[in-house]
Amino acid sequence: MSEATHIPVIDISTPSPNVAQQVLTAAKTHGFLFIQNDGVTIPPQDIEDMFHLSKKYFHQPREAKAEFAIHSENAGGINRGWVSMQGESLDPQGQKDGKEAFNIAPSTPSTPLQPLPKILAQSSPLISRFQTQCHALCTSILDLLGTALDVPDPTYFSSRHDRARGSSGSIFRLLYYPETGTSGSGNEKKTEHGGGDGDGGESQIRAGAHSDYGSLTLLFRLPGQPGLELLSLSNTATAEKTWVPVPVNPAPATLSTPPILVNIGDLLSFWTNGLLKSTVHRVTSTSSTTTSSTERYSIAYFCHPLDHIQLDAVPSAVIQEYGESKKGEEELAGQRKRLGMGEGEGAVLTAKQHLDRRLKVTYGL
Ligand SMILES: O=C(O)CCC(=O)C(=O)O
Ligand SMILES: [Fe+2]
Numbered sequence: 001m002s003e004a005t006h007i008p009v010i011d012i013s014t015p016s017p018n019v020a021q022q023v024l025t026a027a028k029t030h031g032f033l034f035i036q037n038d039g040v041t042i043p044p045q046d047i048e049d050m051f052h053l054s055k056k057y058f059h060q061p062r063e064a065k066a067e068f069a070i071h072s073e074n075a076g077g078i079n080r081g082w083v084s085m086q087g088e089s090l091d092p093q094g095q096k097d098g099k100e101a102f103n104i105a106p107s108t109p110s111t112p113l114q115p116l117p118k119i120l121a122q123s124s125p126l127i128s129r130f131q132t133q134c135h136a137l138c139t140s141i142l143d144l145l146g147t148a149l150d151v152p153d154p155t156y157f158s159s160r161h162d163r164a165r166g167s168s169g170s171i172f173r174l175l176y177y178p179e180t181g182t183s184g185s186g187n188e189k190k191t192e193h194g195g196g197d198g199d200g201g202e203s204q205i206r207a208g209a210h211s212d213y214g215s216l217t218l219l220f221r222l223p224g225q226p227g228l229e230l231l232s233l234s235n236t237a238t239a240e241k242t243w244v245p246v247p248v249n250p251a252p253a254t255l256s257t258p259p260i261l262v263n264i265g266d267l268l269s270f271w272t273n274g275l276l277k278s279t280v281h282r283v284t285s286t287s288s289t290t291t292s293s294t295e296r297y298s299i300a301y302f303c304h305p306l307d308h309i310q311l312d313a314v315p316s317a318v319i320q321e322y323g324e325s326k327k328g329e330e331e332l333a334g335q336r337k338r339l340g341m342g343e344g345e346g347a348v349l350t351a352k353q354h355l356d357r358r359l360k361v362t363y364g365l
Helices: 017-029 044-058 062-066 124-148 266-271 317-324 326-338 351-363
Strands: 032-035 081-083 100-104 171-177 205-210 216-221 228-235 240-245 260-264 281-284 296-303
Touching: 017 032, 017 124, 044 100, 044 124, 044 171, 044 216, 044 296, 124 171, 124 216, 124 296, 171 205, 266 326, 266 351, 317 326
Parallel strands: none
Antiparallel strands: 032 260, 081 100, 100 171, 171 296, 205 281, 216 260, 216 296, 228 240, 228 281
């Protein structure tokens, strides 16, 4: 990875203005940062158990998984349940993704977990606990951003994500990228797609190029299962971009458990006038020289503000100034266009409207 895209590993276990600045700098520069796992907020044992559960779930026969198909009543409605192999394209202009997924909406004190297939239901306490832990980490990161952005109330962002106060678009997602190049995987063909963005090689797209929709995404991956790449500026003069791999553990000699990867989503970028970057990323096969790749698992927590939260001006001089700069204006015009908002349309969106527009523009939902 070139120095320009060196994603820092940040230890936030003792929050301070300096730590807050480190988080802000990474969010402004790369839109990606690693958080050192303190072993407490999200215990490594729970991460391991979640991966174990995910493996057990996805290794079931197709028919068992189809009972809880995404958006079905069985699965508890819209955006919940199982996404089949090639069942979605994260890049609407690209090919179908070579992956399966299972979406679980977070439980709250007033809403229990959605109906789950038996294997997952048996581990409901682990799933609920894991979601709560993920949300707690998001809260800490949002508070650090509030501090570094000099918002008078540093909990400005996090209080607007308070799960006890209502529903949100937050979603917890188990992801499975089946082995390819062998019979029965359902995704045998190696494709030519994806080599044209500067990496020069042939690679198979397992999850198409996209940016995430919400405020923050936490991503858990397993050592020995690389494949995530982000689109990074490689030449400022020509604005040329290139795909850069994101290691699972950037410092295995010093970090016994992989740090947690965090990235900024479109909503938080929009809310901060484009100051925080929502960076395009994708998942490719592990090898650019062979036709097969081994199975891969990841787990994502997509954190969203409460549905009713208005994404209006954040009381931060840094954000306001950025919005008035040429770069900020360009950034916002691009985001508005992507959201299908007319030029000069100054309407304030709620978090739910933002998500609905983003889904509508991307999927025509
Ligand atoms: O599986 C991964 O490593 C990334 C998945 C991803 O970017 C997503 O689901 O939004
Ligand atoms: Fe993503």
